[in-house]
Amino acid sequence: MSLKSPISNLFFFVFLLLITFSVASKHRFRRPCRHLVFYFHDIIFNGHNAKNATSAIVGAPAWGNLTVLAAQNHFGNVVVFDDPITLDNNLHSPPVGRAQGFYIYDKKDIFTAWLGFSFVFNSTEHRGSLNFAGADPLMNKTRDISVIGGTGDFFMARGIATLSTDSLEGEVYFRLRTDIKLYECW
């Protein structure tokens, strides 16, 4: 027994070393520590819907204007939004927060956007914010963007948000399903 001890110590040492390295630096687990699903609803200002609009064109290329999305797949349009976030796909459900930020249409051939925005929560269930950035190739069924940070209940969060267009009504209304998987939780 007394002879076995140093050997078993060595075994533990190597074993723990392996665990330490594998967990800590490179081969992290791809299992989310938090999973959330939300919907947000965007109604773009078209010159006639000031009361209901939740977003507005604020930048346009030389060939565009500020009430109609530009030709060439809206390339160059900058849109600022303050959209309600709901737990289901009903625009009239009680909002749990607001999606606030901007998107930019950034391709001439097809619809593609770049997003920089936050989910700002203000409900009994969640307080704080999640910050997002990334490319949104709208025509794909699902597209992944990055969760680049968070505050409050989402302190220091990182992860992936998978967007899918849940509804699209002409150029006035769209609804995005946002499936958020956090892989860094504090």
Place this chain on the structure above:
Amino acid sequence: MSLKSPISNLFFFVFLLLITFSVASKHRFRRPCRHLVFYFHDIIFNGHNAKNATSAIVGAPAWGNLTVLAAQNHFGNVVVFDDPITLDNNLHSPPVGRAQGFYIYDKKDIFTAWLGFSFVFNSTEHRGSLNFAGADPLMNKTRDISVIGGTGDFFMARGIATLSTDSLEGEVYFRLRTDIKLYECW
């Protein structure tokens, strides 16, 4: 004694395993590894202050223009800035760097903005940059945004920046206190 050894080994094993997991992946410490406080000063161009202005309106909704912040709580205004950073709240203190980037007013009912910017340091004390993104509900006394990255002295930094409006003079000048707590330092 020789009998106790395997038991104590087991104890160490379990203990270290717990530490490894708690430190490495999920339950990280919420103690900042670095704490910094700065002020930055924004003087918006209003058509008459070209010499002193550090920021300018570069995007506006259909109902706005580029020298006056728009109606409806400036919803849709995009402002680009290059603001001096100081160590105290005096605009005329020697700047230690520049706050560069943009903000977007993104709510019709109240003042709220979305920020994307960097602190670019160029002083004897700090070299490098910190990058920020997040929602800034201006009317709150303090609001948290994310430190999403850093370079140079702030290589790979992540954290939280707590903003508070230290001064607000009409629509021309404001000063933001920026309390930066980094939780990931390399």
Place this chain on the structure above:
Amino acid sequence: MSLKSPISNLFFFVFLLLITFSVASKHRFRRPCRHLVFYFHDIIFNGHNAKNATSAIVGAPAWGNLTVLAAQNHFGNVVVFDDPITLDNNLHSPPVGRAQGFYIYDKKDIFTAWLGFSFVFNSTEHRGSLNFAGADPLMNKTRDISVIGGTGDFFMARGIATLSTDSLEGEVYFRLRTDIKLYECW
């Protein structure tokens, strides 16, 4: 031997504790887990090159317009881009993806920009995206921005991208070398 065992256990304990802490939280390795080099090519719309242009001015200060970059080092110009990414410095090499997003000129005295964009890969070698944000003081030979996230092959990536201007032809064409070092790989 039986007496030595608890002492050696203690040694292991302290040793492993040190490793755990050093690896996990503070003193991370500054050795990239992935290193990639790309070039991207920007041809700005000037009113006459609609067919070839890959970017367009979509925001300008009061003293600017949307076909000519503004006076005062283009301060306030917002440019949206969809630029081809190549493996070498030849604009006509087969693109491996697109650099999509925006840049903002944000200083009156010298050329400086703020970038928010993604590399969207679509080649046999890479699928997925890398998201970037940061200050780009153009006149410096090299400048570092942050890799703030990634998706697909670049799931949860973080790192530093070092930009250098590889070519600059007046105000119509520039090419950026992008040396990407990832320090967080999953």
